[in-house]
Amino acid sequence: MTRGTTGHNRLRRSDRWIATVYGPLLRSAALPAGGPPPLVVDLGYGASHVTTHELFTRLRRVCRTVEVAGVEIDPARVAAAKPYEREGLSFARGGFELPVARPPLLVRAFNVLRQYGEDEAWEHWATLRARIAPDGVVVEGTCSEVGHRAVWAALGAEGPRTITFAARFTGFERPSSLAERLPKTLIHRNVPGEPVHAFLADWDRAWATCAPLAGFGARQRWIAAAGLLARDWPVTTAPPTGGPARWRLGELTLPWPAVAPRGTAHGG
Numbered sequence: 001m002t003r004g005t006t007g008h009n010r011l012r013r014s015d016r017w018i019a020t021v022y023g024p025l026l027r028s029a030a031l032p033a034g035g036p037p038p039l040v041v042d043l044g045y046g047a048s049h050v051t052t053h054e055l056f057t058r059l060r061r062v063c064r065t066v067e068v069a070g071v072e073i074d075p076a077r078v079a080a081a082k083p084y085e086r087e088g089l090s091f092a093r094g095g096f097e098l099p100v101a102r103p104p105l106l107v108r109a110f111n112v113l114r115q116y117g118e119d120e121a122w123e124h125w126a127t128l129r130a131r132i133a134p135d136g137v138v139v140e141g142t143c144s145e146v147g148h149r150a151v152w153a154a155l156g157a158e159g160p161r162t163i164t165f166a167a168r169f170t171g172f173e174r175p176s177s178l179a180e181r182l183p184k185t186l187i188h189r190n191v192p193g194e195p196v197h198a199f200l201a202d203w204d205r206a207w208a209t210c211a212p213l214a215g216f217g218a219r220q221r222w223i224a225a226a227g228l229l230a231r232d233w234p235v236t237t238a239p240p241t242g243g244p245a246r247w248r249l250g251e252l253t254l255p256w257p258a259v260a261p262r263g264t265a266h267g268g
């Protein structure tokens, strides 16, 4: 049991990313007339229902019929959220087994796996991947208290797909400051010899090289550093996850295999 820390707009950055990147998936699932509406689970929503409600509101803007179910292991938190249920938004007690009526198309789990061990985190990833719809996705990540620094992975049934770094431009010193928000499956791998460590070091170098652009604002510096980094790393440079339109929001996405832990069953 944890304190269940959460808060308004804490997950705004990942909500925005999910709506853009996976909105089309939700909409395509909503198409067959008479079929069940696309289902999204917010796992481990915390001491208040607010982030689940925000996810619901933001996803309804991109998919009119989407349903969101908040799932929490703590019964008191479920009882506290129940009064906020409405059409399309529900709350239930449960865990990684996901106690919902049909396989969700999308599972969002933020700041949940921090309290588990590295091996457990991999197991829970596998459990969630086995529970989603065949073309579904799990977005699992971690962020700072108010959400100014965040890192999340997107996993398909087949395995991890992408990793995304996101920051408020005034919320960090250098890109490697985001290391403290790495998913549990990676955070212990930020050591010399591991790809994620090399990646963050190169990103810091690109950031330093682009320092002269700071006069035009941190956004311009971020965009330039992302372009520079893309020469050596498979940073996504095209929509929906990459390119200047995403970089200008303080995001950077790359394929998971680029940072996968080395020399383990899970890595390259």
Ligand SMILES: C[S@@+](CC[C@H](N)C(=O)[O-])C[C@H]1O[C@@H](n2cnc3c(N)ncnc32)[C@H](O)[C@@H]1O
Binding pocket: 001, 002, 003, 004, 005, 006, 007, 010, 011, 043, 044, 045, 046, 047, 051, 071, 072, 073, 074, 077, 094, 095, 096, 109, 110, 111, 112
């Ligand atoms: C720090 S809060 C995160 C709240 C919210 N997702 C956020 O990021 O602001 C973590 C929550 O995960 C819940 N939790 C931990 N393990 C869980 C599990 N196996 N299944 C469901 N919820 C779990 C805890 O009870 C806690 O409320």
